[in-house]
Amino acid sequence: xxxxxxxxxxxxxxxxxxxxxxxxxxxxxxxxxxxxxxxxxxxxxxxxxxxxxxxxxxxxxxxxxxxxxxxxxxxxxxxxxxxxxxxxxxxxxxxxxxxxxxxxxxxxxxxxxxxxxxxxxxxxxxxxxxxxxxxxxxxxxxxxxxxxxxxxxxxxxxxxxxxxxxxxxxxxxxxxxxxxxxxxxxxxxxxxxxxxxxxxxxxxxxxxxxxxxxxxxxxxxxxxxxxxxxxxxxxxxxxxxxxxxxxxxxxxxxxxxxxxxxxxxxxxxxxxxxxxxxxxxxxxxxxxxx
Numbered sequence: 001x002x003x004x005x006x007x008x009x010x011x012x013x014x015x016x017x018x019x020x021x022x023x024x025x026x027x028x029x030x031x032x033x034x035x036x037x038x039x040x041x042x043x044x045x046x047x048x049x050x051x052x053x054x055x056x057x058x059x060x061x062x063x064x065x066x067x068x069x070x071x072x073x074x075x076x077x078x079x080x081x082x083x084x085x086x087x088x089x090x091x092x093x094x095x096x097x098x099x100x101x102x103x104x105x106x107x108x109x110x111x112x113x114x115x116x117x118x119x120x121x122x123x124x125x126x127x128x129x130x131x132x133x134x135x136x137x138x139x140x141x142x143x144x145x146x147x148x149x150x151x152x153x154x155x156x157x158x159x160x161x162x163x164x165x166x167x168x169x170x171x172x173x174x175x176x177x178x179x180x181x182x183x184x185x186x187x188x189x190x191x192x193x194x195x196x197x198x199x200x201x202x203x204x205x206x207x208x209x210x211x212x213x214x215x216x217x218x219x220x221x222x223x224x225x226x227x228x229x230x231x232x233x234x235x236x237x238x239x240x241x242x243x244x245x246x247x248x249x250x251x252x253x254x255x256x257x258x259x260x261x262x263x264x265x266x267x268x269x270x271x272x273x274x275x276x277x278x279x280x281x282x283x284x285x286x287x288x289x290x
Contacts, residue, residue, distance in 0.1 A: 098131065
């Protein structure tokens, strides 16, 4: 399925879930939780660049400090029709990269020192193209909408759960006789889990979209595929050897997540499996070659 369409369907499912759980609680509490969730996520959206840079320890650098890196970012940004973003470096040995900023004019592309040591110029170009794809696709906005919906559902679910513990189970019928309250309570427990899964699904679809656009921008899907395999393998080895892993709060922004495990954890992962991404990129490569 087209990843853009998949994103729209997942956002629609998240909205439907919000409506369903809102109907379960009713009353005056729903608007309060919605406003709270929207306010928190609006703040995060407006100040995402400064928040993320501070959390990750990224340092914005000028062109004199890294002329080759700036030149590569500038060339790709021009090809993508984007304004030149700020460039930052994170003093971290685990190779990774991320982009932040609420719109292209406030974008920041950050790379770790480990990435600069590990990747050759061709692979680095593929990674930077992936991050600029997030800027072009306004994925910070998409992530904020998804997070707002998921947070609202979680807050409402928690309020229903606490109400049940205190003896105030939700009543779904107009007469208030309690019929259907069991279904409302079950929804209160399951809806937050489903909301997080939908939010993670949206994030994974945006990663595929960014990979696809990066391949189109560079005309070299194999470069990004090679970089992804290197990043995943090297990052996992360093984390296993005791190097600090990316903070969970910023790991979702990075091009790969070394914290990704197997099994059920994949349902709640912000990133698709590297193997799936590499396969998709190589399929694009075969298409370009033909």
